[in-house]
Amino acid sequence: MNKFVITGGGGLLGSAFHDVLAGVDLTRLHRDQLQTETEEALIETIRFLQPSIVINCAAATNVEGAEQNPEEDSAANARLPGALARACKETDALLVHFSSTGCYGDWKAEPYVEADEMHPTTVHHCNKLDGEAAIVQSGCRHIIVRTGWLYGGAPALAKNFVWKRLLEARDKTEMTSDASQRGNPTYVEDVARQVMKIIDSGVNGIFNVVANGVVSRFEYVAAIVEASGLACKVRPGPAFARLAKVSPNEGAVNARLQALGIDIMPAWNESLTTYVHTLLQSHAWKTVSVHEAERISE
Numbered sequence: 001m002n003k004f005v006i007t008g009g010g011g012l013l014g015s016a017f018h019d020v021l022a023g024v025d026l027t028r029l030h031r032d033q034l035q036t037e038t039e040e041a042l043i044e045t046i047r048f049l050q051p052s053i054v055i056n057c058a059a060a061t062n063v064e065g066a067e068q069n070p071e072e073d074s075a076a077n078a079r080l081p082g083a084l085a086r087a088c089k090e091t092d093a094l095l096v097h098f099s100s101t102g103c104y105g106d107w108k109a110e111p112y113v114e115a116d117e118m119h120p121t122t123v124h125h126c127n128k129l130d131g132e133a134a135i136v137q138s139g140c141r142h143i144i145v146r147t148g149w150l151y152g153g154a155p156a157l158a159k160n161f162v163w164k165r166l167l168e169a170r171d172k173t174e175m176t177s178d179a180s181q182r183g184n185p186t187y188v189e190d191v192a193r194q195v196m197k198i199i200d201s202g203v204n205g206i207f208n209v210v211a212n213g214v215v216s217r218f219e220y221v222a223a224i225v226e227a228s229g230l231a232c233k234v235r236p237g238p239a240f241a242r243l244a245k246v247s248p249n250e251g252a253v254n255a256r257l258q259a260l261g262i263d264i265m266p267a268w269n270e271s272l273t274t275y276v277h278t279l280l281q282s283h284a285w286k287t288v289s290v291h292e293a294e295r296i297s298e
């Protein structure tokens with residue numbers, strides 16, 4: 001039976017793995033166990049635990065913040081995966097790591113495939129790419145997942161994009177959203193299930209793992225509001241002014257998964273509709289918005 005170690009278990013994606021891995025032998029490594037003074041201390045932890053699979057969901061995910069504090073971003077996104085990879089190499093564990101479709105950069109109008117060149121345009125995505133390189137260089141068995149535009153998790157999670165849009169739509173009659181930025185809105189539980197499928201298939205290497213279909217941020221937000229039944233009107237708007245020069249095209253296709261016949265990712269709006277309904281039925285929604293919850297259920 002596989003023995004799993006997971007990092008970043010309290011985050012958006014990490015929390016989805018707890019459900020998918022329910023009942024298996026699972027150890028959760030917390031931030032202080034990862035931020036060790038020496039790499040040897042981290043390797044010693046992995047040596048002691050002897051996992052067969054390490055799922056690394058730990059990452060610094062503030063893309064704007066990385067422009068101002070590149071060192072902190074690099075520690076979590078480049079050096080930590082490198083250290084975990086060397087620990088996995090030594091213990092012959094499989095490392096599952098998460099990177100970003102934003103690493104492809106801004107040089108193509110169509111969705112990116114795994115064979116495309118990587119030309120990241122932000123500090124954060126440069127560090128994510130360095131993390132990928134460190135893993136490959138270590139020689140450990142690895143699955144590197146390039147994903148993007150993740151949603152899901154509990155309403156309380158600070159990065160819950162869908163929840164925030166629902167609250168915004170509840171309070172406004174009209175809102176705008178960026179019509180120029182494109183990507184694949186992707187549900188974290190679908191990613192977790194797809195990762196388990198990749199592991200079970202026994203294949204390694206780099207995989208795009210996104211929901212099927214590339215849409216604009218505006219289409220994404222409009223679909224959230226439409227699924228909610230809230231009366232707010234969503235209109236296309238301009239791009240946000242940002243410090244980080246995020247590529248306007250973060251869209252991807254799961255070319256390798258499709259070639260292997262193991263792409264189980266659904267269409268981009270399939271899980272979104274279900275997730276919006278789940279949030280609207282949650283205690284959090286009812287307590288934050290008694291009036292609106294009553295109106296929707298009419």
Ligand SMILES: NC(=O)c1ccc[n+]([C@@H]2O[C@H](COP(=O)([O-])OP(=O)(O)OC[C@H]3O[C@@H](n4cnc5c(N)ncnc54)[C@H](OP(=O)(O)O)[C@@H]3O)[C@@H](O)[C@H]2O)c1
Binds near residue numbers: 061
């Ligand atoms: N969210 C997206 O749209 C998106 C897009 C592309 C790629 N990804 C990738 O998907 C993976 C999961 O992202 P996510 O959205 O689940 O991120 P998240 O919600 O921000 O969670 C990140 C987790 O990493 C931990 N962490 C943060 N900084 C750390 C550090 N310096 N050392 C150790 N642990 C640290 C956090 O711990 P605390 O709970 O203690 O803060 C948290 O549990 C990441 O590799 C990310 O780059 C995400």
